[in-house]
Amino acid sequence: MFYIGLKSSELKRILIISYYWPPAGGVVVRRVLALAKYLPEHGFEPIVLSASGEYPWLYLDKTAEIPGVEVYRVDAGDLNRLFSPNKTPLGVRLKTAFRALFRTDYMADWVDRALPVAERIIREREIDIVLVTSPPFSLLRIIAEFKRSFPNVKTVADLRDVFYNLRTDNIIQSARRSIALPKIERYLRSADIIVGVSAGFEKELGGFGPPFYTVTNGFDCDIASETEYKKGEYFQIVHAGSFPSRGRTPEFILKGFWGACRENSDFGEKTRLIFAGVKPDEILDIVGRFPNIYCNIELPGMLSYNESMRLQKTCDVNLLVETIPASRGGDTVIPLKLFEQIASGRPVLATVPTDGVAANMVREMELGLVCHYDDTCCIKTALLTLFDEWVSDKLRRGVDSAMAEKYRFGNCIARYAGVLKELVS
DSSP states (O other): OOBTTBOGGGSEEEEEEOSOOTTBOSGGGHHHHHHHHHGGGGTEEEEEEEEESOOTTSOBOTTOOOOSOEEEEEEOTHHHHHTOSSOOOHHHHHHHHHHHHTSSSTTHHHHHHHHHHHHHHHHHHTOSEEEEEESSGGGGHHHHHHHHHOTTSEEEEEESOOGGGOOOSOHHHHHHHHHHHHHHHHHHHHSSEEEESSTHHHHHHTTOSSOEEEOOOOBOOSHHHHSOOOOOSSEEEEEESOOOTTTOOSHHHHHHHHHHHHHOHHHHHHEEEEEESOOHHHHHHHHTTSTTOGGGEEEEEOOOHHHHHHHHHHSSEEEEEOOOOGGGTGGGOOOHHHHHHHHHTOOEEEESOTTSHHHHHHHHTTOEEEEOTTOHHHHHHHHHHHHHHHHTTOOOOOSOHHHHGGGBHHHHHHHHHHHHHHHHO
16 A cells, blocks of 8 residues: 555554444444544554454444555454344353453453454564554453563554443442453553543543543544535424433433423424434433423434434534533543534534533533533523524524634544654654
8 A cells, every 4th residue: 555755665554453343333433434544644554453244233334434444354253143133042142241241341252353363464564553442442452462472563542432430330230340440451551652532531540551642533524514504494403323321311301302392382383303313212212201292303213424414514403412420431521423513513502511521612612502411401491592593593603614623533633643653753
């Protein structure tokens, strides 16, 4: 592989190990796609090692733009059957779940199979840097293994999340955490550097181990410039993305929305709340708790990345939801969805921990309004305020496009490349 102005021998080879890679879709692949796409512009030749399989438990985005990089695949084994929508034998489920209880997570078995393949790639391709992106956090074990086998190869722990550090009331999850946490900390200490998507992660990690760098996520889509916003017949509020089982829920938004409908009949008649990328059972059970709002809810189903961006660009207001409390790390989280909303140019209603980094970004960039995620009175008032602005044609747009450029993935990866160059210098 050759790039303008650089000979292949002048490129530093970087092996990116990520469990997720297209056809897997959603936010789990956006960062690794950006790394593979933009690192060659800064003197790195990326090679990707990922899992093979049907990704049955994830949304498949067949429209994803895949950079022309070399990709190695390792079979996901029983995981394909475990998470498949088809009926899986009870014995397979019990065996996989039992093993996972005493390991870091379900993907630990995949790491066993990936290690020899990664070792072969390092030797044959003369790899300079190994970058492991997680979750799943079991992948971080690869770093510890390689520091023994390849002491001259630099290693990077790329953290998209720090939710292994969450407290939980679930006895089984608590037991898994107590087993997994010391392992993960040992793996992280083996890395040459840690790169996280939020500066708050460094606080969560307690300052232990190798140097920590922050390189945020971003957006990588020109849909915002292709699609123009036009005010329509209805006031459209969009939430694009799923509500994972880890704690994010639409309940407080729906309660605030219900209150706004009761207080202002025009709001109830003219507003549509659109949940894209969710399965009906993720939300309709909760909708049923609030009478007479079924007609206000729209569920367009799963969308490709570009379709999601178009929807976020053409709506009136984008909705950001993060309901994990600060006591459990929610204040350190910057949902990748926020960067898409920055790109959309539309105002944001953020229901997040109000003292967290995401809330501060919304305020500092003047993207819209912030409410604590469970403050349904604030949410109701914010919805009515935005509706009044929409009615009177005073609904302001989102961040200025020049300010948004800071978070274009190409610029984010340029900063990442600077960290990597310093590592190998």
